[in-house]
Amino acid sequence: MTQTSENVTWLTQEAYNQLKAELEYLSGPARTEIAAKIAAAREEGDLRENGGYHAAKEEQGKQELRVRQLTQLLENAKVGEAPAAEGVVAPGMVVTIAFDGDEDDTLTFLLASREYASGDIETYSPQSPLGMGVNGKKVGEDAEYELPNGKKAMVRILQAEPYQG
Numbered sequence: 001m002t003q004t005s006e007n008v009t010w011l012t013q014e015a016y017n018q019l020k021a022e023l024e025y026l027s028g029p030a031r032t033e034i035a036a037k038i039a040a041a042r043e044e045g046d047l048r049e050n051g052g053y054h055a056a057k058e059e060q061g062k063q064e065l066r067v068r069q070l071t072q073l074l075e076n077a078k079v080g081e082a083p084a085a086e087g088v089v090a091p092g093m094v095v096t097i098a099f100d101g102d103e104d105d106t107l108t109f110l111l112a113s114r115e116y117a118s119g120d121i122e123t124y125s126p127q128s129p130l131g132m133g134v135n136g137k138k139v140g141e142d143a144e145y146e147l148p149n150g151k152k153a154m155v156r157i158l159q160a161e162p163y164q165g
Contacts, residue, residue: 011077019077023070026063034060087139089160091126095134096159097143103158110163111135121163130155 011019034056041053089095089111096108109122111131124131133145137157144152 011079013079016074016077016079019070019074023067023074026067026070030063034063086162087160089134089137089143089157091135092163093160094121094163095157097134097155098158099153099155106158108159112163 037056038053038060041050041056044050044052047053091111091113093111094108095111096106099105099107107122109124111126111134112123113125126132126135129145129147133143134155134157137143139157139160142154142156144154147153
């Protein structure tokens, strides 16, 4: 689970260890593997028409982007549980909302970054339009957010509880 406040990302020890292991792999063995692929493809000759070379370079670019993302995330990470105020929407909370105040038209989701998306519950990023609209609101309050078509939508916060994983 993660909770973001200001520039700090709160991670459980398990999540921190998982992300740290991924970073170590991508920074070490994976870099060596991709360099070997590029070198082997380069030896095949003309680089302009060498699909293997271009695919390996693209893979290398994606891998380096992920390394930068993980490095930045882990630099700002705090291990432990952030103080969660039940009843206030924040990252790491399971939120139930009612669309246009209609208690029959509801949605329950986890407000968290995509790294913590789970098959158990739908996950919305705090940076998504809905996430930004509900973040910081209290149970019973209304929140407004922008739809993809530019129109505004209103939801009421029915519940906000810490995610139990």
